[in-house]
Amino acid sequence: MTLKTSTSTSTVKTQEQSKRFYFLNKRWYSKSHKYWLLGHIFNHKGKIAIITACSLGGIALQIFIPFILGDVFEVYIPSKNLELIIRMALFILGLGLARLAINFIASALNEIMAQHVEMKIRLELYENLQTKSMDFHDSARIGDLMSMATADTRMINASVSPGVRMIGTTIFTLVATFIAMWVSSPTLSLVFLLAMPFYFYFLYKFGKKLLPLSIKRQSSVAKMNAELQENLTGVRVVRTFSGQEREKKKFNKTIKELEEILVTRGIASAYYIPSLIISVVTASIFLGAAYLIEASIIGPILFNLFGWQLTIQPIQIGELITFLTLAGFLGMPTMFLRWVLDMTLLGLAGAERIFGVLSVESEEERGETILDDLEGSIEFTNVSFSYKEGSLFVVNDVSLKIEPGETVAILGPTGCGKTTLSKLLLRLYNPTKGSILVDGVNIQEWDITALRSIIGVIEQDTFLFSTTIGSNISYGKGDATKEEIIEAAKAAQAHEFIMSFTDGYETMVGERGVTLSGGQKQRIAMARGFILNPKILIMDASASAIDAQTEAKIQKAIEKLLIGRTTIIITHRLSSLKTATKIVFMDKGRILKVGHHDDLIRTFLPYRDIFKRFTDLPPLEADTITSDSVSETVGGSK
């Protein structure tokens, strides 16, 4: 036995590092979801620079056109210089072409960038979910996570897509317009300047009101998603109990709630004061200017303000026109700003939801030990475990040593913790107390991928993917050959029925395997476990849906397969119990007894109870443990 890499320092280091999963540079995670989103966007710094440059260029070119036009109308046409006029016309066409190119580049880059951001965030979420503990997945709802991967990422895309470009353009336009205003008429600009605090205040208020509504909206979408998802996956139950009407009512209520939120949010989004401010101020300036001009016909107006002598210069009509035109320029970006803000807030709401999931601590520190030359010994030492902190121990002080090559059968009442034991061994959960060693190495120190690939599980709750039967069997071994697949299928007594299907191994399986019978599903899951050729094989009630004849055949077929392998069989089938080298009898998380079938059937009353119903049992022998004493031990575990 050799240790490839195992220095205690390196293990400790990885422990700290991989508590959380980082897709981007770590610093982007140090603050809020906004910062994280920025991190994703800043992956495209080059594009952002080009987009900004192009947008500015586009605006500059746009300003050019009116100037040329002015010249054409004021100079060239009156002077009837046809050649020059045509040249100017062509120049305008050329400018148009340049704008076409520049604008296209800007919006195309922005689009590409947004699509990438959306995809990257979805991929990050996906990868992150893979690293989450089973604890997390037990409590999460698929529909909710789905909604993050679809609706929320979509919203982020929608806010980034025009957002980056729009924000640049809008800010530039606003600033440029202001400067122009200042230059053309400082007096009038002053009025605008006074209005600005209100403008920004209401902009802020707008965002502030919309943000919680956006979050509400996105979580309501998620709720709908989750309900729909369960209605679809549980369709058999719904139908069995004629639940359609109830389901319709429930779903209707949910989408009605969503509708209400959408409408409320829509109203909030429509109530956009900044654009009112801009237009009212503009109109007021005109009105004020008109009065001023009227008043100033007599001459400059003098104000006496706290002893200060204030002179208001008369306003020129040209000044007024220029100013009004410029003020008109502000209207458009302000309207756009509403739209961009609306989108961005939805994107931020989505980002917040996703970031919330990303921030949940990831599964487990991964050790680095990878062993060559496996033997397959397993040792549980005083292992206790509960799924929820502070609740009852589901596994209670379990100590068990399994030698390499042994076949151990575990049995016990429903819910006594058999499956949990195998999940602990796979490190899907970490024991609350105690330790589990595989080949003498604590599984906490094992490289988790290596650990899991030497342990093959045929799980109790069969899950098949909706792909071909062949792909399902080779799931754990992507490079499996056709022969290997068939061999595994044969061992699981699945080859025959697979070949009876028209498409054989290419037959598509429905979601979770719905298009197969219960026993067929289990046998494919079995083949999927066999093909790995694992050192340690766990078979969790893997034959519960299989008839005795088929099971007998399977047992015969895998007899050879089990040689040299450590096998844990969780079962109530006598045939398996009889062949086991060791039987572990569990109750309420504790191991009550370990022994061989022949002994247990004679001496252990709870064990006898199981079988006495349908077979004649050998006479009870001395040193019997009675049910009474058993229940005492059980009582102690509470």
Next chain:
Amino acid sequence: MSQAFGRAEKAYYDRDYSFGETVKRLWLFARSEKKMLFILLLAFAFNTGISIGVPLFLRVAIDEIAKTIGVNFTNVNLYGWFYLAGTIITWITMYLIIRIEWTIISRTVTKLRNDMFIQLQEHDLSFFDKNKTGRIMSRVVNDTWELGNFMLIFVEITVNFLNLVVMLVIMFVIEWRLTLGILIIAPFIFIVMGFMGYFLMKFSRESRLTVAAVNGAMQESIAGIAIAKNFAREAKNKQEFYDLNKTNLRANIKRGLTFSILFPIFDFIASAIIFIIIFQGARYVVNDAISIGDLYLFYMYSLNLMGPLIGVSQQVAQFQAGRASAERIFSILEVPSLMISGTKDLGEIKGQIEFKDVLFGYSDEKTLFDGISLFIPAGQNVAIVGHTGSGKTSLISILAHFYEIIGGEILIDGNNIRNLDIDKYRKHLGIVLQDPYLFSGNIKENILYGNPEATEMELEQAVSASHVTDFVEFLPEGLETDVGERGSKLSMGQRQLISMSRALIANPRILILDEATASVDAYTESLIQDGLEELFKNRTSIVIAHRLSTVIGADRILVFEEGKVVGDGTHTELMKHNKAYQELYKTYYEFQGVF
């Protein structure tokens, strides 16, 4: 090989809809929002009117001020006030427009989703066998959203189109030759729009299709996370997921780029119009055909033309892009349910079941039942045994009318189940499915799913008869314990027990247990067994089990083999005459024997 997730493919029921078909269907939806849409149209018209009117006031006012001598300031001030009022009214109509738009979008989306959901409840189970959850969800959740915005297009196009026509008429009046000159561009615009529309539709279809595949993969990989971990397959799955996302990304970018070029092109068209005006118009001025003032006015109006022109084109483009979603929604709404069901309500039933020459298969190529006939008198306790895959569960599925049979008939108390009101009929059945699916929620909610009106007493009875009590009493939260999605927070056996309670609480005439205790330990199973006799009283019951020990006491045992009944009788009878049963029994006991 070894692909965990499916590729992006069209569903078998997907079809292409022509432009006309799409519009017709959309119109049907729009009609239900007629009033709102009409109000929206008015608001838009009003808004346009004001935004044309306000500059006019302003113009007159400025002209007045510009006179320098003899300015009528009363008028100027009046116009100024009009102007102020106009801007406020514009803001208010804008507010109303956005508000109404959101109302229409929200309502349409809700209606679409509701319609789709209702339609989904109608399908037989073969529909769900063939279609992935994630992909169906993609339609209900995302495509509806795209379509919601669609409703507004009707109004927006109308407004813009009217606007366009008015502008053109005015321009024709001013200078028809120049207007014709500008209209030279029109064919160009149509060609561009045609191409754009084509590509937008194509890429949108691609994009919707591939995103559904991404959703499907996401859904499956979250659902199957434990398997991925067990088999240490995360890396490979990730690669596959990446690939699916890449395909989607490409389609999205193609679609996005097509949209990206749209606006620059229209911007360019604006320049082209200016070009024409100068190029052509300047000659007229030089030749003294029109005045320079006319030309300027013309220029101003042609700029106004751009707004609606861009608007119409943009909406046409959006329409083309949204058609992909529309098609996906209409396809799913219009795929007919294969279910044939009537309205007959039997009231109380006796529980007599008869299969008459029933022909059934999951696919058209192969039949599973080739004319199976069975008669189960009311009150009988029947057990079904047989190899895995022999069709036991399928028999129950067609009895419960989950699937449509191809030939023959299934009769309950002499009534063909096709004539029965399906909900009322199923209420008489209590089925413990082989796969004990639980909904997220607590244990109690799950049990009550079988009968929401059950009393406390009935609940208690169901819970104790199925021995749910045995484990619930150890749970700190008892019956209120959260079960997790699909019941993932419970052990397999516990799920089965709950699923049994759920069937029992429905107090059905016909009780069906499909491997109801397969994952339950032998001891608990035997306890349940003891109680079953009581439960079977006054009921027709069908029990499917591989553990023969649990069915020996049945009134009658049916032996299934490849969709046929090859044995029928009591245990003793079958042991005497039936080869297949003897064989089953022999292996079972050899295999399960204690010594």
